[in-house]
Amino acid sequence: MPPNFPIRVECPPNVCTCQRDLLQSTPDADLRILMLTREQEKKLLERLERISSLADLEHLLQRIEQQLGVVIALAPGNNEVRTMRGIQIHLSEMPGLCRKTRQSIPAAIRKGLERQPEIAWALLDAHDLFGM
Numbered sequence: 001m002p003p004n005f006p007i008r009v010e011c012p013p014n015v016c017t018c019q020r021d022l023l024q025s026t027p028d029a030d031l032r033i034l035m036l037t038r039e040q041e042k043k044l045l046e047r048l049e050r051i052s053s054l055a056d057l058e059h060l061l062q063r064i065e066q067q068l069g070v071v072i073a074l075a076p077g078n079n080e081v082r083t084m085r086g087i088q089i090h091l092s093e094m095p096g097l098c099r100k101t102r103q104s105i106p107a108a109i110r111k112g113l114e115r116q117p118e119i120a121w122a123l124l125d126a127h128d129l130f131g132m
Contacts, residue, residue, distance in 0.1 A: 007034040011098055019095035032069045033096035041101055048108035054122040070097060076127050087113065087120060
């Protein structure tokens, strides 16, 4: 039975590794990720780039998990964090999540952190890297 909400347009064959067909053919699969249409993805990326605080970022990540089922983990890297690239951003593996989206979400979060470096400092502080 097709979902009763608009779903993302299918990626070109042999270009993406999203396993969309497998997801749709599984009877009790979680189809929430397919609600992320290209237009919705653009809005999400713009919103991620405009984060205003660590609490705002955490709230947004929680909403993404609730609405789409995608778990995003942010943590300082194992080595020194000198730039925003030192912050690890990991998206949970799940069928239906497009390869391009998997790359663009961390990039948007990093842009937001670069625009507001105090959020990155708060993230580092929350992981006790500034502790004595």
